Amino acid sequence: MTRPDSSSHVGVILALALRNLRRQVRRTALTATAIILGASLLVFANAIGDGTHEQWIDDGVRTGSGHVTIEHPAFRMSRKLEDRLAAEVRAATVAALATADLADRVTGISEQLTISGMASSAAGARPAQILAVNPEAEAAFTTIDEQVIEGRYLESDDRLAAYVGVGLMDQLDLRLGSRLVLTAQDVEQEIAGQLVRVVGVFRNGAPQVDQRVVHIPLGIAAEWLGTGEDVSNIAVVVADSTKVSGLVSRLREALAEPVDAGLATVLGWRDAMPALAALVAVDQYGNYFIFGILFIIIGFGIVNTVLMSVLHRQREFGVLQALGLTPRQTGAVVFVEGLLLTMVSTLVGVGIGTGMTWHFFGDGLDMAALAGDAMSNMDLGGVLMDPIVIPVFSVVRTVQTLGWISLMGVLASVYPAIRAARIDVCESMKFDR
Amino acid sequence: MTPEDTRRAVRTENLSKIYQQEAEEVQAVRDVSLTIQPGEFTALAGPSGSGKTTLLNVIGGLTRPTRGQVWVGDQELSELPNRALARLRLDQVGFVFQAYNLLPVLTARENAEFPMLLQGVSVAERTSRVDALFARTGMTGLEDRRPGKLSGGQQQRVAVVRAVASRPALVLADEPTANLDSASSDALLDLMDDLNRDLGVTFVFATHDARVMNRCRRLVRMVDGAVSSDETR
Numbered sequence: 001m002t003r004p005d006s007s008s009h010v011g012v013i014l015a016l017a018l019r020n021l022r023r024q025v026r027r028t029a030l031t032a033t034a035i036i037l038g039a040s041l042l043v044f045a046n047a048i049g050d051g052t053h054e055q056w057i058d059d060g061v062r063t064g065s066g067h068v069t070i071e072h073p074a075f076r077m078s079r080k081l082e083d084r085l086a087a088e089v090r091a092a093t094v095a096a097l098a099t100a101d102l103a104d105r106v107t108g109i110s111e112q113l114t115i116s117g118m119a120s121s122a123a124g125a126r127p128a129q130i131l132a133v134n135p136e137a138e139a140a141f142t143t144i145d146e147q148v149i150e151g152r153y154l155e156s157d158d159r160l161a162a163y164v165g166v167g168l169m170d171q172l173d174l175r176l177g178s179r180l181v182l183t184a185q186d187v188e189q190e191i192a193g194q195l196v197r198v199v200g201v202f203r204n205g206a207p208q209v210d211q212r213v214v215h216i217p218l219g220i221a222a223e224w225l226g227t228g229e230d231v232s233n234i235a236v237v238v239a240d241s242t243k244v245s246g247l248v249s250r251l252r253e254a255l256a257e258p259v260d261a262g263l264a265t266v267l268g269w270r271d272a273m274p275a276l277a278a279l280v281a282v283d284q285y286g287n288y289f290i291f292g293i294l295f296i297i298i299g300f301g302i303v304n305t306v307l308m309s310v311l312h313r314q315r316e317f318g319v320l321q322a323l324g325l326t327p328r329q330t331g332a333v334v335f336v337e338g339l340l341l342t343m344v345s346t347l348v349g350v351g352i353g354t355g356m357t358w359h360f361f362g363d364g365l366d367m368a369a370l371a372g373d374a375m376s377n378m379d380l381g382g383v384l385m386d387p388i389v390i391p392v393f394s395v396v397r398t399v400q401t402l403g404w405i406s407l408m409g410v411l412a413s414v415y416p417a418i419r420a421a422r423i424d425v426c427e428s429m430k431f432d433r
Numbered sequence: 434m435t436p437e438d439t440r441r442a443v444r445t446e447n448l449s450k451i452y453q454q455e456a457e458e459v460q461a462v463r464d465v466s467l468t469i470q471p472g473e474f475t476a477l478a479g480p481s482g483s484g485k486t487t488l489l490n491v492i493g494g495l496t497r498p499t500r501g502q503v504w505v506g507d508q509e510l511s512e513l514p515n516r517a518l519a520r521l522r523l524d525q526v527g528f529v530f531q532a533y534n535l536l537p538v539l540t541a542r543e544n545a546e547f548p549m550l551l552q553g554v555s556v557a558e559r560t561s562r563v564d565a566l567f568a569r570t571g572m573t574g575l576e577d578r579r580p581g582k583l584s585g586g587q588q589q590r591v592a593v594v595r596a597v598a599s600r601p602a603l604v605l606a607d608e609p610t611a612n613l614d615s616a617s618s619d620a621l622l623d624l625m626d627d628l629n630r631d632l633g634v635t636f637v638f639a640t641h642d643a644r645v646m647n648r649c650r651r652l653v654r655m656v657d658g659a660v661s662s663d664e665t666r
Contacts, residue, residue: 016536023537316536319530319536322528323547324548325551326516327515425490425495426495429530
């Protein structure tokens with residue numbers, strides 16, 4: 001007689017588990033459906049949640065100071081012209097960003113001079129936030145150039161040109177081509193004025209942007225205020241917001257000298273925009289809470305199915321042990337049933353969830369269509385959020401979803417398996433069902 | 434243990450089994466000392482509650498004795514770990530139960546082959562043994578039916594095939610005819626008698642069925658958990 005080492009009976013346990021799942025088709029189908037729905041929902045919620053956060057971050061960093069900003073350590077609090085990056089630090093930063101290992105990660109760089117001043121016309125004067133930029137680089141960095149309602153955005157050969165928010169235009173009674181005087185303190189702390197002409201008008205939607213922001217070419221600002229090649233900050237946008245910390249570390253190494261000398265600091269967007277970071281974190285924890293509840297519901301579904309099955313099969317487990325399975329192997333039959341049910345259903349659920357999310361929402365989910373005007377004008381601290389959310393599919397998230405539900409399946413199958421293993425064989429075979 | 438002992442199919446010595454039922458102790462088996470030789474066709478007879486099923490369960494390693502010792506072949510069971518007990522049940526003991534106890538998810542053939550599958554017997558050998566036994570028991574043609582599609586008598590025949598196909602030294606049958614009509618009972622007893630004579634398998638029955646008692650060549654009567662008489666015919 002052939003007698004291989006059959007002491008673990010893995011094949012038999014697996015076959016029995018599969019047969020039992022097939023025997024209780026309705027119960028298996030109901031639980032599988034619950035798990036599939038749960039997994040699909042998790043995939044969808046994760047993709048939309050991550051997409052929303054990525055959208056917020058992207059909108060925030062493009063309006064603000066990028067995923068990474070290099071600036072003078074005092075600039076963030078003072079916003080003053082004197083707290084600016086020296087020309088040599090600017091050059092070192094640009095050189096570091098041009099190195100092969102960093103250039104691939106970077107999708108946009110904005111070198112800006114941020115000036116608090118006044119904008120005046122014949123109709124009056126208003127406080128203004130003047131952003132002196134390199135037009136071409138800025139167009140690739142920000143979305144404000146796409147918000148033009150009249151005229152055009154700045155161009156590289158512009159000199160005395162200004163791109164003005166629609167609110168400020170109205171307040172100063174300006175038209176396209178109107179002249180406008182910008183006044184601010186120069187590097188000598190003297191008040192200096194600069195005449196510019198309106199070449200374009202934009203509507204951002206956030207009142208504090210539309211009523212205050214003026215873009216002018218960096219070159220004219222340097223002449224006006226005497227800043228030379230200095231800038232207030234260099235903002236960097238990357239392709240993947242989760243890779244920011246690596247870029248920050250790499251830039252800190254590259255700029256060790258000015259950073260150590262207190263002439264520059266390198267900040268990730270979480271440090272530069274703590275309110276946005278907090279908003280993303282709060283929303284993420286809210287999502288985790290919902291996911292936790294979903295996991296618990298799925299877990300109870302699995303426990304219910306597997307435990308009910310165990311309670312109805314006392315006699316069968318007794319017979320299995322009488323025929324030669326150990327208590328542990330009997331428990332393993334139940335455990336494998338739960339695990340198979342969970343794993344297969346989760347895989348199907350993740351597949352369906354990914355497919356459906358991609359098919360229906362791959363081009364974006366319009367939150368404004370779902371939630372109305374409240375979403376279409378969602379303004380977070382001067383940053384207008386795009387209501388169209390593009391789902392973000394992440395392998396890590398998918399593996400996490402599989403892992404968490406599988407873990408839930410494992411945990412939910414342990415108790416029924418222990419119950420099956422601990423039966424009294426003689427008593428169970430008296431069990432009349 | 435002497436070489437003579439190892440030739441014994443079953444031996445119990447001062448075997449007792451006490452159950453705890455809430456606050457009360459129930460002595461199901463009292464100081465039973467019994468030896469069953471290989472190839473015997475023995476009935477443990479007695480009224481309900483006489484301890485015959487409990488004694489059978491202790492001999493089969495399904496439950497442990499409270500006191501005393503029990504040997505199956507040369508193995509003493511009372512201190513064996515669970516894994517070794519399971520292996521002993523698999524290799525040396527076949528069970529036939531009153532309620533048939535076939536696995537509902539398996540076909541008749543798969544049920545009959547199940548212990549051999551656990552033993553690691555090859556597919557060809559399993560098929561050959563089950564085919565031969567099914568032919569002998571009149572079950573040919575019903576191999577692919579699930580238990581739910583078989584009559585009580587047919588299910589019990591599958592259970593008997595399952596019990597003997599793995600070639601155990603000992604078959605323990607607990608009220609095997611209790612759920613069968615007289616024709617099915619007689620056919621089943623004929624089958625087990627034949628298997629006993631042809632294969633030399635030791636059969637021990639727990640029964641209060643007179644037909645079983647009449648067919649057995651040794652009758653051990655039990656009352657209140659103790660052996661009251663032991664008669665060899």
